[in-house]
Amino acid sequence: MxxxxxxxxxxxxxxxxxxxxxxxxxxxxxxxxxxxxxxxxxxxxxxxxxxxxxxxxxxxxxxxxxxxxxxxxxxxxxxxxxxxxxxxxxxxxxxxxxxxxxxxxxxxxxxxxxxxxxxxxxxxxxxxxxxxxxxxxxxxxxxxxxxxxxxxxxxxxxxxxxxxxxxxxxxxxxxxxxxxxxxxxxxxxxxxxxxxxxxxxxxxxxxxxxxxxxxxxLETNIFKPLNKKQAKEQAGLNPDKFIFLTGFMPSRKDLHKGTQYLLDSLDLLKQRLGENAENIELVVFGNRNTEDVPDFPFKTTFLGTISDDEKLANCYAAADAFLIPSLEDNLPYTVMESLACGTPVIAFTTGGIPDMVRHNYNGYLAEYRSAQSLTAGMEWVISYPDKEKLEAQSRLTVMDRFxxxxxxxxxxxxxxxxxxxxxxxxxxxxxx
CATH class of the missing domain: 3.40.50 (Rossmann fold)
Structure with missing residues (x-):
């Protein structure tokens, strides 16, 4: 052996x-x-x-x-x-x-x-x-x-x-x-x-x-699609809201994670949505505290550090899209885990992310360091006509390659x- x-x-x-x-x-x-x-x-x-x-x-x-x-x-x-x-x-x-x-x-x-x-x-x-x-x-x-x-x-x-x-x-x-x-x-x-x-x-x-x-x-038997409405209720989220999920969100000074680009893109999204901005909610997991986090333009729920994979998988499955503004990453697990749960990903075209995210197929690859392009990705996923197709294509990417x-x-x-x-x-x- x-x-x-x-x-x-x-x-x-x-x-x-x-x-x-x-x-x-x-x-x-x-x-x-x-x-x-x-x-x-x-x-x-x-x-x-x-x-x-x-x-x-x-x-x-x-x-x-x-x-x-x-x-x-x-x-x-x-x-x-x-x-x-x-x-x-x-x-x-x-x-x-x-x-x-x-x-x-x-x-x-x-x-x-x-x-x-x-x-x-x-x-x-x-x-x-x-x-x-x-x-x-x-x-x-x-x-x-x-x-x-x-x-x-x-x-x-x-x-x-x-x-x-x-x-x-x-x-x-x-x-x-x-x-x-x-x-x-x-x-x-x-x-x-x-x-x-x-x-x-x-x-x-x-x-x-x-x-x-x-x-x-990764464990595809744990990170898998769930009924979206039930997953939202399980996570204590409003099932009628469009949920953007993102990972650990440090201070504005953390360049590696691209926090400022996410903030700018969310501000722009709120301006473009107008009254419809009330239908959007941001959920953040991995934050160690709520004292050193930015002020987000949308209603924001902080889940803290999640050490239980099944609970984390439920959060991915509950989200309608995952946002990752990282400026350099090898093959980030948050992207793979999100796709495995059937949740499309909005990210910059950087590092190993394009190995997982196919533009306009299971997510949106924004122009590097462009808040405007990141906003365009958010608008794309909000208006995508066939959410179930998007979920299936996200899951299929992981099952075929990872x-x-x-x-x-x-x-x-x-x-x-x-x-x-x-x-x-x-x-x-x-x-x-």
Whole structure:
């Protein structure tokens, strides 16, 4: 039986953690001996292991994570673009499940987990390494979100996120550390989106590596369409209102999430609707509090953080459309979850979102950074004549491309290719 061990910093905390756990379950259903080991474990799932074998090691790991993130603030400008340094890490090569695995599958390994030094140690095991890139950090000098910066195509340096940016700044030093480590490793990259695949090809660190485009998956038996009226009533929403749903809405200053564009587009929509604006309601989930949120032009309901997937799926199913104004995203789960529940998506044409949203088919792809275009998308979905058709097309997109069985099969095909004598040569690129 094929043995795969997944390494991730956290268990289900964030999109990468959820993607790792969902892939693990999908592989288990296909009779693969698949296991997860995390740097820091939040949950109580006994099947997910951790390198912290006692409470003291767990507290120490938590301290190092917090300390590294606090120390980073001394070097970074006060912007909300995530950046990881490579000061701390841990060795994983002596763990029995890592030693016995046929495939080592890396996911998100920052926050003092696998820095370049400890990544390089994996070469001693002489095993194929698969690495799913959930953001850009693996092929940059530290940032997770690049926006328009192209320094990663050279050797970083002059990083706009650092206080003391220079040609030989911390971003270039990290780039050098990563480059030295990667030269020792047989890394096979999984890019969940076509956007990520193209980004990797342009990078100076990973451009010549084997790249396979395989999307993430989700639980299609949980995230599924429900009776719209009943779902609204279950969520405590007015069944006669047109519901726009959106995810975690931070302050206006958070550039990555595009909050200001959403606010501007909603203001414009209210002006255009006139008296009919009373028929619209905005629902926000994932907000940690209601003290640092913008003033929305429509009646707004804040649901807070939803940790129960069935309750979250009901919210998606209750909505008439999902709004995501993100300016850069790999393959955001909120989009996939919404479509799986039969709810169309309005988003900017950016990142991996076009891999999921087909314009005027299961949603609307707005012109990048255009509030007017985002408003046009909202008007399109409000006036769409056949809502049931739109719901069916949204669900079909997920079942055809992102269902568990399909995504698991693509990973298994890659694993088998890497564990047979006729494995593909390093440096090729293929869609699996």
């Amino acid at each position: 094929l043995k795969v061990v997944h390494l991730n910093t956290y268990d289900g905390n964030g999109g990468a953690g959820r993607a790792c756990m969902r892939l693990n379950r999908a592989l288990l259903e296909q009779q693969v001996d698949s296991k997860i080991i995390v740097h820091y474990k939040f949950g109580n799932d006994p099947s997910i292991k951790t390198f912290n074998t006692n409470i003291f090691k767990k507290y120490y790991t938590a301290f190092i994570i917090i300390f590294e993130r606090s120390l980073a603030k001394l070097y970074l400008k006060p912007v909300r673009t995530p950046f990881s340094f490579a000061w701390f890490g841990r060795s994983v090569i002596k763990h029995p499940d890592v030693k016995n695995a046929d495939i080592i599958h890396l996911h998100w390994v920052n926050h003092s987990f696998l820095n370049p030094k400890h990544l390089a140690q994996l070469a001693k095991l002489n095993k194929p390494i698969v690495w799913t890139f959930h953001d850009s950090n693996a092929f940059t000098g530290g940032c997770h979100v690049r926006y328009t910066c192209t320094h990663y195509q050279q050797q970083c340096g002059n990083c706009p996120l650092l206080k003391n940016e220079a040609q030989d700044d911390q971003s270039q030093k990290i780039w050098v550390q990563k480059n030295e480590a990667y030269q020792k490793l047989n890394i096979n990259i999984v890019a969940p989106s076509s956007w990520m695949e193209e980004s990797v090809k342009l990078s100076s660190l990973m451009g010549g590596r084997s790249i396979h485009q395989i999307p993430n998956t 269902a568990e069985r399909i995504v698991a099969a693509k990973h298994i095909q890659l694993y088998k290719a890497l564990t047979t004598p006729a494995k593909k040569k390093k440096g090729t690129s293929a869609d699996v």
